[in-house]
Amino acid sequence: xxxxxxxxxxxxxxxxxxxxxxxxxxxxxxxxxxxxxxxxxxxxxxxxxxxxxxxxxxxxxxxxxxxxxxxxxxxxxxxxxxxxxxxxxxxxxxxxxxxxxxxxx
Amino acid sequence: xxxxxxxxxxxxxxxxxxxxxxxxxxxxxxxxxxxxxxxxxxxxxxxxxxxxxxxxxxxxxxxxxxxxxxxxxxxxxxxxxxxxxxxxxxxxxxxxxxxxxxxxxxxxxxxxxxxxxxxxxxxxxxxxxxxxxxxxxxxxxxxxxxxxxxxxxxxxxxxxxxxxxxxxxxxxxxxxxxxxxxxxxxxxxxxxxxxxxxxxxxxxxxxxxxxxxxxxxxxxxxxxxxxxxxxxxxxxxxxxxxxxxxxxxxxxxxxxxxxxxxxxxxxxxxxxxxxxxxxxxxxxxxxxxxxxxxxxxxxxxxxxxxxxxxxxxxxxxxxxxxxxxxxxxxxxxxxxxxxxxxxxxxxxxxxxxxxxxxxxxxxxxxxxxxx
Numbered sequence: 125x126x127x128x129x130x131x132x133x134x135x136x137x138x139x140x141x142x143x144x145x146x147x148x149x150x151x152x153x154x155x156x157x158x159x160x161x162x163x164x165x166x167x168x169x170x171x172x173x174x175x176x177x178x179x180x181x182x183x184x185x186x187x188x189x190x191x192x193x194x195x196x197x198x199x200x201x202x203x204x205x206x207x208x209x210x211x212x213x214x215x216x217x218x219x220x221x222x223x224x225x226x227x228x229x
Numbered sequence: 230x231x232x233x234x235x236x237x238x239x240x241x242x243x244x245x246x247x248x249x250x251x252x253x254x255x256x257x258x259x260x261x262x263x264x265x266x267x268x269x270x271x272x273x274x275x276x277x278x279x280x281x282x283x284x285x286x287x288x289x290x291x292x293x294x295x296x297x298x299x300x301x302x303x304x305x306x307x308x309x310x311x312x313x314x315x316x317x318x319x320x321x322x323x324x325x326x327x328x329x330x331x332x333x334x335x336x337x338x339x340x341x342x343x344x345x346x347x348x349x350x351x352x353x354x355x356x357x358x359x360x361x362x363x364x365x366x367x368x369x370x371x372x373x374x375x376x377x378x379x380x381x382x383x384x385x386x387x388x389x390x391x392x393x394x395x396x397x398x399x400x401x402x403x404x405x406x407x408x409x410x411x412x413x414x415x416x417x418x419x420x421x422x423x424x425x426x427x428x429x430x431x432x433x434x435x436x437x438x439x440x441x442x443x444x445x446x447x448x449x450x451x452x453x454x455x456x457x458x459x460x461x462x463x464x465x466x467x468x469x470x471x472x473x474x475x476x477x478x479x480x481x482x483x484x485x486x487x488x489x490x491x492x493x494x495x496x497x498x499x500x501x502x503x504x505x506x507x508x509x510x511x512x513x514x515x516x517x518x519x520x521x522x523x524x525x526x527x528x529x530x531x532x533x534x535x536x537x538x539x540x541x542x543x544x545x546x547x548x549x550x551x552x553x554x555x556x557x558x559x560x561x562x563x564x565x566x567x568x569x570x571x572x573x574x575x576x577x578x579x580x581x582x583x584x585x586x587x588x589x590x591x592x593x594x595x596x597x598x599x600x
Contacts, residue, residue: 137261157510167504174503183250 139196142188149184153177349391350432350440353412356383356420357459364415369408377441379448382455385416391433413595422463425595458600465540465566467599468592472531472559478585483519490515528559531580538573539563543598558586562598
């Protein structure tokens with residue numbers, strides 16, 4: 125019998141969701157910097173883009189703080205980093221493909 | 230980076246942010262409920278079909294493995310904590326537990342031979358020489374330490390049960406590891422050199438061969454390798470070198486050298502908070518790539534300098550530090566002859582002065598990393 129603590133589950137799921145939101149935020153930010161570098165945006169547009177991203181960052185920080193999941197989110201992101209590193213390492217090193225099948229033809 | 234940029238005139242004021250937060254929170258809660266409801270049946274199916282049998286198999290294999298290794302039921306669930314003295318080092322050394330069983334396929338589940346006469350040998354190390362070693366009651370748990378001769382090599386051992394030393398008590402393990410180190414040091418003093426083995430290396434009897442016969446057989450098979458290793462390490466000692474950098478100092482140096490960062494810092498002034506945020510992102514990006522290439526070139530330079538002063542260098546894993554102001558740049562073990570010891574010290578001093586890094590130099594250790 126596997127017991128699941130609902131509060132724990134909620135913390136875990138909320139942590140996971142916020143970790144994903146943070147990753148999306150990172151991606152948005154990287155894209156925003158690229159747009160800015162492209163020179164196609166006016167100063168006014170850059171200002172608005174930056175403000176929106178800044179607000180998002182602050183909001184995420186506050187939610188994490190309120191829910192007491194700052195540490196959880198950090199841990200989840202570190203774990204995800206490890207998983208991604210592992211996958212990249214596997215794909216980059218063909219000799220390791222035999223260890224485990226990689227969906228890659 | 231500071232986050233005190235709460236601004237009233239921005240695109241969103243505090244009220245709007247509160248609202249956004251609320252909305253986000255609601256969406257989150259709803260999503261969580263939805264996901265949980267939708268997937269509940271799938272999850273339980275999955276757990277029942279896949280998870281439980283796998284778990285069961287895993288548990289039974291683990292138990293079988295554990296019981297195969299440890300005949301004593303009292304020790305069944307104990308896991309050995311890493312030796313507190315040189316934990317990373319010991320864990321990395323190959324040829325850990327029970328040499329003969331490796332490759333000879335002792336199937337899990339079959340209990341090791343036990344009973345009178347079925348004793349194992351605890352191996353401390355291999356040393357050259359023909360004068361028998363006998364240290365009365367000075368080994369682990371006060372065991373008599375003696376030597377087994379093969380040609381001109383001696384295996385330093387004590388008699389023990391054919392199972393690993395294990396305890397959940399950290400102090401007990403610490404005493405064991407210390408006793409192990411002490412014997413290594415003593416042999417090194419008496420024989421001039423010793424090829425140390427990691428803590429808890431135990432030779433088991435196999436079939437109708439005693440542990441001593443197994444050990445002699447192994448020494449005969451590996452004789453050439455043992456000889457050449459001892460030649461390689463004779464007159465040499467191992468030192469640990471860890472080099473640290475301060476991210477803030479390095480960041481400042483990179484920033485001061487990079488005109489692009491200076492320009493961006495100028496550009497950031499007198500701008501709206503949104504623009505400032507965006508420009509700051511660019512600065513951080515520049516800084517990150519700058520610091521990465523700086524670190525890479527530092528590692529390259531340091532490695533070259535250290536390598537020149539040593540017989541052999543082994544790069545060890547970088548350890549993540551909790552401290553923000555001191556990050557590990559490089560971690561290596563160096564095999565150094567007694568004459569070269571000063572040379573390495575000088576090189577490390579140069580590294581500290583020239584590059585503004587801090588160096589931790591430890592040793593001498595038994596040559597664990599090079600055997």
